[in-house]
Amino acid sequence: MVGVIFDCDMGSRPETALALAVLYGLDGMNECRVVVVSSTRSNLGSAAYCEVVGRFYAGAVSGAFGSFSRTLPVGLLADGAMKDDTPMLTVPLSRKNAEGKPQYEHGIHKLVDTAVAPALVRNALTAQFDQNAIVVLAGPPTNLLQMLKLRDVPELVKAKVKHLVAADPKGAMALAAAGWPTPIYSISPSLGTQVVFPAEAVDKEFAWSTAHPVVDAYKAAKAMPYDSPTSELAAVLYAVRSADKAFALSEPVNGVRQVMLAPEAKDTLLKTFIELASAKPVPKQRFRRPVAADPAKAKPEPSKPAEPVKP
Amino acid sequence: MITQKALSRRTLLRGFGTAIALPALDAMAPAMNSSKIPGKTPVRMAFVYVPNGLDMRHWTPTEEGTFTGELPRILRPLEPLRNEFNILSNLTQNGGRALLDGAGDHGRCCGSYLTGVHVKKTMVDIKAGISCDQIAANQVGSATLFPSLQVGLEDARQAGDCDSGYSCAYTNNLSWKSETQPLPPLLDPRAMFERLFGKGPVLSPEARARQAKYRKSVLDHVTADTKKLQGDLGPTDRRKLDEYLSSIREIEKQFEKAEGENARIDPGMPKPYGVPADFAEHFRLMSDMITVAFQADMSRIVTFLVTREGTSRPYREIGIADGHHPLTHHQGKMELLDKVTKINEYHMQQFAAWMMRLKSIKEGDASILDNSMIVYGAGLSDGNRHTHEDLPVMVMGRGGNHFKGGRRITYRKETPISNLYLTMMDRLGVQTDDFGDSTGRIDGLNLG
Numbered sequence: 001m002v003g004v005i006f007d008c009d010m011g012s013r014p015e016t017a018l019a020l021a022v023l024y025g026l027d028g029m030n031e032c033r034v035v036v037v038s039s040t041r042s043n044l045g046s047a048a049y050c051e052v053v054g055r056f057y058a059g060a061v062s063g064a065f066g067s068f069s070r071t072l073p074v075g076l077l078a079d080g081a082m083k084d085d086t087p088m089l090t091v092p093l094s095r096k097n098a099e100g101k102p103q104y105e106h107g108i109h110k111l112v113d114t115a116v117a118p119a120l121v122r123n124a125l126t127a128q129f130d131q132n133a134i135v136v137l138a139g140p141p142t143n144l145l146q147m148l149k150l151r152d153v154p155e156l157v158k159a160k161v162k163h164l165v166a167a168d169p170k171g172a173m174a175l176a177a178a179g180w181p182t183p184i185y186s187i188s189p190s191l192g193t194q195v196v197f198p199a200e201a202v203d204k205e206f207a208w209s210t211a212h213p214v215v216d217a218y219k220a221a222k223a224m225p226y227d228s229p230t231s232e233l234a235a236v237l238y239a240v241r242s243a244d245k246a247f248a249l250s251e252p253v254n255g256v257r258q259v260m261l262a263p264e265a266k267d268t269l270l271k272t273f274i275e276l277a278s279a280k281p282v283p284k285q286r287f288r289r290p291v292a293a294d295p296a297k298a299k300p301e302p303s304k305p306a307e308p309v310k311p
Numbered sequence: 312m313i314t315q316k317a318l319s320r321r322t323l324l325r326g327f328g329t330a331i332a333l334p335a336l337d338a339m340a341p342a343m344n345s346s347k348i349p350g351k352t353p354v355r356m357a358f359v360y361v362p363n364g365l366d367m368r369h370w371t372p373t374e375e376g377t378f379t380g381e382l383p384r385i386l387r388p389l390e391p392l393r394n395e396f397n398i399l400s401n402l403t404q405n406g407g408r409a410l411l412d413g414a415g416d417h418g419r420c421c422g423s424y425l426t427g428v429h430v431k432k433t434m435v436d437i438k439a440g441i442s443c444d445q446i447a448a449n450q451v452g453s454a455t456l457f458p459s460l461q462v463g464l465e466d467a468r469q470a471g472d473c474d475s476g477y478s479c480a481y482t483n484n485l486s487w488k489s490e491t492q493p494l495p496p497l498l499d500p501r502a503m504f505e506r507l508f509g510k511g512p513v514l515s516p517e518a519r520a521r522q523a524k525y526r527k528s529v530l531d532h533v534t535a536d537t538k539k540l541q542g543d544l545g546p547t548d549r550r551k552l553d554e555y556l557s558s559i560r561e562i563e564k565q566f567e568k569a570e571g572e573n574a575r576i577d578p579g580m581p582k583p584y585g586v587p588a589d590f591a592e593h594f595r596l597m598s599d600m601i602t603v604a605f606q607a608d609m610s611r612i613v614t615f616l617v618t619r620e621g622t623s624r625p626y627r628e629i630g631i632a633d634g635h636h637p638l639t640h641h642q643g644k645m646e647l648l649d650k651v652t653k654i655n656e657y658h659m660q661q662f663a664a665w666m667m668r669l670k671s672i673k674e675g676d677a678s679i680l681d682n683s684m685i686v687y688g689a690g691l692s693d694g695n696r697h698t699h700e701d702l703p704v705m706v707m708g709r710g711g712n713h714f715k716g717g718r719r720i721t722y723r724k725e726t727p728i729s730n731l732y733l734t735m736m737d738r739l740g741v742q743t744d745d746f747g748d749s750t751g752r753i754d755g756l757n758l759g
Binding site: 118 | 401405727745750
């Protein structure tokens, strides 16, 4: 099963929280493993929120690493002044439950509770089978560019990473220019605005949980109701389901191919986004089913319905 | 006595099959500047490795920054030196992790400890990487008689399976001259003594036993040179020289005692001739000789494998008959965990005694310890779960008035321990841009 590295800019756009939810939704369906999550937003809340979402879905951030399925910390860029808090971070992180305790637990209170992102992502890649890792970039490429400068990393990326999918063409172009050695895809800017995540879905589809960190972040980010673009959700989905017929590809330009919306695929894609983003957490399995040869045809075996998790 | 002509730093006391280097003496400094050590004060680098991880509950100080309260249980023997060392938290050795190679954390963690690489899982065609002490020895080791020294107390087997398909070469060596050539530690104190002070061929254990029966002291061979030198020295230097030669004689006496006791004690495992049955005695002998090597500037780079990684050595000396490795898989049972802590404390007691000796030996206005940087630690953090992050790392000494001690410094997670080694190599004058899986230098150790 392919491992996904998710490098984002958590806290800047509500779309990023939805994209992370989509990723954990795919993880819950055993279509991928979330290997590591890192953020380029130099803010402790950014890392703390990533960990909150990870714990909500998986019990702890990231998947099997080394023996005994140990987990990795959240990576954070911290090479300058810390960025301001944003409501989409502070509101869920400060939410209290009925007992007056934090609604969402996390273990990030100081900078040393976070990991150095380039080393973290590099180390995570060393633990992946060849051509069995995918990198999703949902923010500036700073962490990845720093990692690329480390000794032997270009060779490591070439060996381990199947492809990289960037939500923003600028990030994709910067990585291509820096010599990223595996195929790079970027989401066409038009796709993100053609398919928008509706505010009403945030209200209705997540109602199975009385406290959901993605919903809390989304509602705090801007005055509701508002719809969100979906470039980052598309980056996650294309990374894992690159054969999905909702997507079409451009010819490569400067080493980057753009991922576009296939004709008449808008409704299908939106439905998929909503289903994955609002999927319930699935208890982690020690051993997993092998992934289907054609991910587009892959249907999760009917299993016991997941019990709603008390966040 | 102030002489107009300085004594050479490389002066040796010579005799039949013997060449004894000298400690730093005032007479080696230019006239009228006798309180200073001649030339640039040497900085030493050593790595002292203990196996099977540590009981981290009793290792890590609770507070960040300056040590304020009581030191944790394992560190307590270092109380008199609390301002001489730093505890570094959150350093990681990624090369020790499984990285798809399955079981064998003990084999990997020791092989990767000073090399910063993920070693090849094999019992035959071993492959690691050149260790940081050997990079340093290659660049700056020519300044001393021995570019580096490798010392150990237990097992120097180089073949066979020592952990889940990992060669014993990985668990029984710290230093690697190349990616395929480990440098086995010297275990036999007398062989070490002869290496340091005798220039004849290394004798077989039996031949050495015959020789030892009749020999009095290596100092007897250099009597003439010693008397001549003493005549040229002032009272302070004469006292320094006397103390130094006495320390060598003291080591010899320890041999005689240990060899005598070996005839009566069954250590429960095969040991070469001259290796004391008593662990503390063995540690003391080897560390005394490293001290002399530092004092006489015979070597500035040392690796010390206290016991081999994954060892199941029992510690009957302190009433623990269970093997060390099985005890570390305590599964949370407090009675087993307490024995692990006792072993950790016992190792630390030996180390602390050695460090206090280094602190007591003056070198100009400072001590040998002030002019050293000695890493004490392990390749695993939690021996029960085989974790390779937040390793137990102590840096003892001031690295030549460069490091500020007495603190716990916590780094960000996944910071490679190779970054520490790179920083230490800088201090030694080694020119290298990176090492192992380093991502840069570490900060926070320096003064100011």
